[in-house]
Amino acid sequence: MSKHWANKAGDFKRQVSSFREVISASHPVFKPAARRYWLYVSLACPWAHRALITRSLKNLTSVIGVVVVHWNMDDKGWRFLKYPTAKASIDENIYFTVSGGIDNVASQEVKPLASIPNDSDRLWIDGNPDPLNQFERLSQLYKKADPEYNARYTVPVLWDSETNTIVNNESSEIIRILNSPEWDQFVPKDKGPSLDLVPKNLETEIDSINEWVYANINNGVYKAGFAESAVSYEKEVNNLFANLDKVENILKQRYITLQKKYGSDEKQILQYFHLVDDQLTEADVRLYTTIVRFDPVYVQHFKCNFTTIREGYPYLHLWVRNLYWNNDSFRLTTNFNHIKLHYTRSHPLINPLGITPLGPKPHILPL
Known part of the structure; x- marks a missing residue:
């Protein structure tokens, strides 16, 4: 993966997403269903974050699973944490929470970040394993969907576990997919009426x-x-x-x-x-x-x-x-x-020493 993100003039150019299907009752393949679709996200990425927020606002946390990649993106792209030898040691239900089991509410506190190595493998803290394929890299997910794929391996990814392929990897389209009222039938009754984010x-x-x-x-x-x-x-x-x-x-x-x-x-x-x-x-x-x-x-x-x-x-x-x-x-x-x-x-091109500033303190001020 190239460390450079700009063209010859020095201007940053964002990659165009490749997978652009929708989920709908009228779609011949991708129809709404509980626990069939999964979001692969990074908690660091703003594009993935808006998909996570939408999933939560729409009360779909028990309907669509979430797999969180490790926060460090190296020269091979995003990676997952290693899958434990004993499959029974992971409860799949933990992936059907707000952020895949990594609900670190206290993360606004300043931590001794220098002590955390880039290859840390703290389960449910740095990320989680891929429960569907036991892949080590997000790139493997892309290659499974399309063996000829040769662009960057980005998040979020909306994955269909039934056909084992990527439905969509464009965040603006994913949040519109999740906003559809077609998902309401799967929302637990005690959650109340669904919020329409695009009336x-x-x-x-x-x-x-x-x-x-x-x-x-x-x-x-x-x-x-x-x-x-x-x-x-x-x-x-x-x-x-x-x-x-x-x-x-x-x-x-x-x-x-x-x-x-x-x-x-x-x-x-x-x-x-x-x-x-x-x-x-x-x-x-x-x-x-x-x-x-x-x-x-x-x-x-x-x-x-x-x-x-x-x-x-x-x-x-x-x-x-x-x-x-x-x-x-x-x-x-x-x-x-x-x-x-x-x-x-x-981003070694921007921050070659990889030192993480501790401020601002706090990361977000009280209301």
């Missing part, structure tokens, strides 16, 4: 926000961080912060509107404090995974250091903390240890 009356606005947030913020931090020329970096980092300013203004106006309606009742305001209208939508999910990584990683590692979210964007800062502290689907899928260790240990 028809808001779909146009959600799509519009997603489009410029993806190009300029989600992918913008990568364009700045992986730029291999000063000209490219300066162009991209300026564009990134211009668009963060844009989001800040949207959230400021949302807060002012809610304040006029609910006065000083902060709890009531935060209940409706979202990017689009008064409800949580896909637009919030897609922005969150970048913003929650911003201060712990992107400021220093990707040189996105005009300011931090906590110091420069009061409304964006309130918004991200509200999602994290007031919604388990966001908090329990956010693992700061995986996030920080992955970025700082997996």
